[in-house]
Amino acid sequence: MKKTLTTLTIVGLLAGGTAFAQDYSAQLKARQGEMRIMAINLGILGSMAKGETEYSAEAAQAAADTLVAVSMIGQAPLWPAGSSEMDIEGTRAKAEMWDNLPDVLDKWAAFGDAAKVMQAAAGEGQAALGPALGTVGGTCKACHDAHRAPAN
Amino acid sequence: MKKTLTTLTIVGLLAGGTAFAQDYSAQLKARQGEMRIMAINLGILGSMAKGETEYSAEAAQAAADTLVAVSMIGQAPLWPAGSSEMDIEGTRAKAEMWDNLPDVLDKWAAFGDAAKVMQAAAGEGQAALGPALGTVGGTCKACHDAHRAPAN
Numbered sequence: 089m090k091k092t093l094t095t096l097t098i099v100g101l102l103a104g105g106t107a108f109a110q111d112y113s114a115q116l117k118a119r120q121g122e123m124r125i126m127a128i129n130l131g132i133l134g135s136m137a138k139g140e141t142e143y144s145a146e147a148a149q150a151a152a153d154t155l156v157a158v159s160m161i162g163q164a165p166l167w168p169a170g171s172s173e174m175d176i177e178g179t180r181a182k183a184e185m186w187d188n189l190p191d192v193l194d195k196w197a198a199f200g201d202a203a204k205v206m207q208a209a210a211g212e213g214q215a216a217l218g219p220a221l222g223t224v225g226g227t228c229k230a231c232h233d234a235h236r237a238p239a240n
Numbered sequence: 241m242k243k244t245l246t247t248l249t250i251v252g253l254l255a256g257g258t259a260f261a262q263d264y265s266a267q268l269k270a271r272q273g274e275m276r277i278m279a280i281n282l283g284i285l286g287s288m289a290k291g292e293t294e295y296s297a298e299a300a301q302a303a304a305d306t307l308v309a310v311s312m313i314g315q316a317p318l319w320p321a322g323s324s325e326m327d328i329e330g331t332r333a334k335a336e337m338w339d340n341l342p343d344v345l346d347k348w349a350a351f352g353d354a355a356k357v358m359q360a361a362a363g364e365g366q367a368a369l370g371p372a373l374g375t376v377g378g379t380c381k382a383c384h385d386a387h388r389a390p391a392n
Binding site for chain 2: 114115117118119120121122123124125127128129132150151153154156157158160161162164165166
C-alpha cells in the first residue's frame with residue numbers, strides 16, 4: 089500500500105512537472121506583446137484627447153488603424169489550454185477563461201467593433217477622440233474584469 | 241579648469257544616465273511580441289507544409305490572415321530612436337536602422353506583400369503553402385540580415 093501511494097505520488101509529481109515544463113513563453117510574449125501594441129497606441133490617442141500632445145490627424149489615424157489591425161490577429165494560437173495563471177508563471181489569465189471561450193471571443197470581437205469606431209473618428213478632430221476612446225476602453229475593461237486575475 | 245572638466249563629466253554622465261534610464265520596455269515587448277505572433281503563425285503553416293500536422297484550410301487561412309493583420313500594425317511607435325542594441329539591453333536592433341528608415345519600411349512593406357500572397361494561397365491546399373512560405377520567409381530574412389545584430 090505504501091509503495092502504491094508512493095508510486096502514485098511520483099506519477100502525480102511527474103505529471104505536474106510536465107505541465108510546468110511545457111514552454112508557453114512564445115505565446116505569452118505574443119499575447120502580452122499585442123496588449124502592449126494596443127496600450128502604446130491608446131496612449132498616443134489618449135494623450136491627444138487630453139491635449140497633452142498636439143492633435144495630428146495622421147498620427148491619430150495611424151494609431152486607430154493599428155488598433156483595428158490588432159483586432160484582426162487570430163487569438164486561438166496565442167491562448168493554448170494550459171497557459172493560465174494556474175498553470176504557468178508570468179500571466180494573469182484566469183483558468184476559467186478556457187471554460188468560457190465563447191465569452192472571451194465575444195469580448196474580443198467587441199474590442200474589434202470599438203476599434204472600428206475609433207478608426208472612423210480618429211481623423212475627425214481632437215474632440216472626437218475622447219468618446220471613441222471611452223468605447224474602446226470599455227471593451228478592454230470588460231475582458232480584463234472578467235478574465236484577468238488581479239495584480240499582486 | 242579642473243572644475244570645468246568635472247562639471248562636463250557630470251553633465252555627460254547625467255546625459256548618459258538619462259539615455260539609459262529611458263524605459264523602452266513596453267516598445268520592446270510590443271515589437272518582440274509581434275515577431276512572436278508572426279513566428280507562431282508561420283510555424284502553423286510550416287508544420288502543415290511539411291506534413292507534420294494535417295492540412296486544414298480553415299487553420300491555414302486564419303494563420304495567413306493573422307500575418308496580414310500583423311503587417312498592418314503601424315511600426316513607428318514601436319521603434320523610437322534610442323531603442324537600438326547600442327542604447328538598451330534586450331534588443332538586437334542595429335543602431336544603423338535609424339539611419340536608414342526608408343529601407344526598413346520598404347522591407348516591412350515587402351513582408352506585407354508576401355503575407356498577402358500567403359493569404360491568397362492558404363486555402364488552396366497543402367501544396368500551395370510551401371512556395372508562399374518561401375516568399376514570406378525571404379522578406380523576414382532580408383530585414384533580419386540587414387538590420388538585426390547576430391545573436392551572441
